[in-house]
Amino acid sequence: MCRHLGWLGADVTVSSLMLDPPFGLRVQSYAPRRQKHGLMNADGWGVGFFDRTSGGEVPRRWRSAAPLWGDASFDSVAPALRSHCIVAAVRSATVGMPIEASAAAPFTDGRWLLSHNGVVGRAVLAPTSSAESVCDSAILAATIFDRGLDALGDTIAEVGMADPLARLNILAADGSRLLGTAWGDTLCILRRDDGVVLASEPYDDSPDWDDVPDRHLVEVTPHGVTITPLTHPKGSR
Ligand code: GLN
Numbered sequence: 001m002c003r004h005l006g007w008l009g010a011d012v013t014v015s016s017l018m019l020d021p022p023f024g025l026r027v028q029s030y031a032p033r034r035q036k037h038g039l040m041n042a043d044g045w046g047v048g049f050f051d052r053t054s055g056g057e058v059p060r061r062w063r064s065a066a067p068l069w070g071d072a073s074f075d076s077v078a079p080a081l082r083s084h085c086i087v088a089a090v091r092s093a094t095v096g097m098p099i100e101a102s103a104a105a106p107f108t109d110g111r112w113l114l115s116h117n118g119v120v121g122r123a124v125l126a127p128t129s130s131a132e133s134v135c136d137s138a139i140l141a142a143t144i145f146d147r148g149l150d151a152l153g154d155t156i157a158e159v160g161m162a163d164p165l166a167r168l169n170i171l172a173a174d175g176s177r178l179l180g181t182a183w184g185d186t187l188c189i190l191r192r193d194d195g196v197v198l199a200s201e202p203y204d205d206s207p208d209w210d211d212v213p214d215r216h217l218v219e220v221t222p223h224g225v226t227i228t229p230l231t232h233p234k235g236s237r
Contacts, residue, residue, distance in 0.1 A: 009195010118167030
């Protein structure tokens with residue numbers, strides 16, 4: 001399982017979320033505290049953020065197949081990257097999946113940035129030509145993009161029914177919305193004065209972190225946070 005983090009709020013630096021906190025993604029890359037599957041996240045990492053300086057909401061990414069903890073160049077640049085909407089992840093590859101930058105989250109369709117923390121049988125996903133990698137997470141991302149993010153909850157519930165062993169924690173953002181699902185692994189929320197963090201696990205020991213219950217969808221907008229149960233579209237669970 002990987003660890004991931006999403007932000008929607010005021011402009012903040014990428015380093016303030018990923019590198020500076022005492023238990024941020026950099027520390028989670030070698031010493032996660034709440035990871036149930038896998039010991040560390042050494043198989044790559046990625047960060048995507050929305051850039052308003054070019055007009056509109058332009059998603060920009062930086063991904064790597066190497067461990068985050070050793071990336072001195074990113075350490076130098078991250079304090080200069082500022083955004084109101086960020087999705088970042090460190091990766092522990094599922095057995096059999098390729099270790100390559102294109103298999104690291106966040107994935108994009110040009111509008112959304114999306115990270116998957118978990119595992120899914122590729123056989124239950126429809127073949128797609130738009131996936132960035134043969135990695136299960138890349139194919140799941142392409143499936144979610146094809147179905148549209150408004151159907152994220154339905155898509156996750158359906159894939160979860162088709163593969164009962166799947167773990168389907170998603171983070172996705174488009175610059176004005178941040179969506180998260182908890183399906184089989186931990187998801188936490190931190191409501192700050194300047195914005196909202198969704199993360200696999202707390203990046204510090206603040207008492208303000210709350211756990212999102214399993215099989216729930218979180219939607220963060222500038223107007224607030226809603227958390228709703230994920231049920232099968234036909235009503236069965
Ligand atoms: N299954 C995905 C991969 O191989 C995600 C793994 C994870 O969440 N650790 O990259």
